[in-house]
Amino acid sequence: MGIKGLNALVSENAPKAIRSSEMKSFFGRKVAIDASMCLYQFLIAVRQQNGDLLTNENGDTTSHLMGFFYRTIRMVNNGIKPCYVFDGKPPVLKGGELEKRLKRREEAEEKAKEMKETGTIEELQKFERRTVRVTRQQNEEAKKLLKLMGIPYVEAPCEAEAQCAELASKGKVYAAASEDMDTLCYKPPYLLRNLTAAEARKLDVSEYSSQAVLDGLEMDLNTFVDMCILLGCDYCETIKGIGPITAMKLIKEHGSIEKIIEYIETDPKTKYKIPEDWPYKEARELFLHPEVLNGEDVELKWVEPDINGLIQYMVTENGFSEQRIRDGAEKLKKGLKGGTQGRLDGFFKVTSTTQGTKKRAAESVKIKGAKKAKSSAKKR
Structure with missing residues (x-):
């Protein structure tokens, strides 16, 4: 299900966080x-x-x-x-x-x-x-x-x-x-x-x-997660009547679900009602400390496709076109081999040193340009 209304909130309030690009x-x-x-x-x-x-x-x-x-x-x-x-x-x-x-x-x-x-x-x-x-x-x-x-x-x-x-x-x-x-x-x-x-x-x-x-x-991550729980997630129901705009307003004013509950329970004019046995703390824990395999222990390997195995499985057992599967497997083989070429931004990190080098190089270009212009003026 995801988080109700989150994409609209991000698009409106943090548009610089989203970039649209072609797959390539x-x-x-x-x-x-x-x-x-x-x-x-x-x-x-x-x-x-x-x-x-x-x-x-x-x-x-x-x-x-x-x-x-x-x-x-x-x-x-x-x-x-x-x-x-x-x-x-x-x-x-x-x-x-x-x-x-x-x-x-x-x-x-x-x-x-x-x-x-x-x-x-x-x-x-x-x-x-x-x-x-x-x-x-x-x-x-x-x-x-x-x-x-x-x-x-x-x-x-x-x-x-x-x-x-x-x-x-x-x-x-x-x-x-x-x-x-x-x-x-x-x-x-x-x-x-x-x-x-x-x-x-x-x-x-x-x-x-x-x-x-x-x-x-x-927001920090804790506040963001609390807002997402208020918006509506897979783990627990929401406070009826609180939509995306109100959820963000409340979390910014009070800072946490606990403080929002305290505000609702002490405000005699409030129209909101906290769900009984609301497991928002458990939901928060699932987001902040999910059960996962340690990423450092996971080894990922991309290898050449087993073309004969693909023909057996996709063509013989499941009725796909042999020529199309062979053509697809060849594209896959070529793509995986070509994909080993890395991106330049994976090899170079922008640091204060590299920024300084770029700055000095730019200044050098300006100085050389000024000298060249001065020399041309003298010749004229």
């Missing part, structure tokens, strides 16, 4: 991608012309395999080295949100049945997309495909976006990539949105600087 501008970058989010994206978006999921001869869904194969190749062709991170067990606090999702899915399934009898094709497809669920088998199939492609993946102990942020924070990758804005609560150096869908949907990649977000909102 991330050439030479390693990126940790929320694989669980990708699975949902691919199952929803990768469809036949009639709107049905792609399937093999046995009737097994293959939309996710096509999504992972071709969109990964697209990133690699742009010089990006992706690493995928899969969800582990969900936090206990997320149980309520998962129940809500299940209920919404069941309602969508009922609507889809109704639309088959009375609705249009567009209405039917809309509700069918809402019934998408990712199975354990589909997770394992995606991992098998990535291994054959030579693309590393990590199995997170808990939330995938938290693990992505950890890998970025420890310098194993440049950024965390996810559509969920709650990734910012784990403070990766950078969050990338639209990365896996960018070129397919002709979108730019949105890059968020976590520190610039905090600076623009004039």
Whole structure:
């Protein structure tokens, strides 16, 4: 679900924290991608012309395999080295949100049945997309495909976006990539949105600087996390009646959820009511101290694709075109080899020394230019 209204708040109050770029501008970058989010994206978006999921001869869904194969190749062709991170067990606090999702899915399934009898094709497809669920088998199939492609993946102990942020924070990758804005609560150096869908949907990649977000909102991480809990997250309900603007106003005035609760409970005119047994402290702990693998202990390796293995898995077992899989594997092989070339800004860091050198060089150019102009004037 992410954080309700957070993107709008950041866009309005910290616009300098967001930069839109073409995918190719991330050439030479390693990126940790929320694989669980990708699975949902691919199952929803990768469809036949009639709107049905792609399937093999046995009737097994293959939309996710096509999504992972071709969109990964697209990133690699742009010089990006992706690493995928899969969800582990969900936090206990997320149980309520998962129940809500299940209920919404069941309602969508009922609507889809109704639309088959009375609705249009567009209405039917809309509700069918809402019934998408990712199975354990589909997770394992995606991992098998990535291994054959030579693309590393990590199995997170808990939330995938938290693990992505950890890998970025420890310098194993440049950024965390996810559509969920709650990734910012784990403070990766950078969050990338639209990365896996960018070129397919002709979108730019949105890059968020976590520190610039905090600076623009004039908050530290603790205050920011408290504001996100007030906005609405996967772990607990919100205070009814408090929307994004009010949430930011209250957190800036009072500094923490505890102080806001104290203000609400002592103000006889308040219209807000604190939820019973509100587990905001537990939610805060999940954001500030998530269960993750230590990024320093995670080794990421990009290797040549197993072309024969890909042909067996994608063509023989799942019915994809052999020529297309071979062509894709060759692009992948070439891209991974070419992607080893680093970015210049990875080799050079701007320091006071290099800044001083640049300044002196600029001054030298000015002096030489002045001397040249003076000499020309004398000749005239």
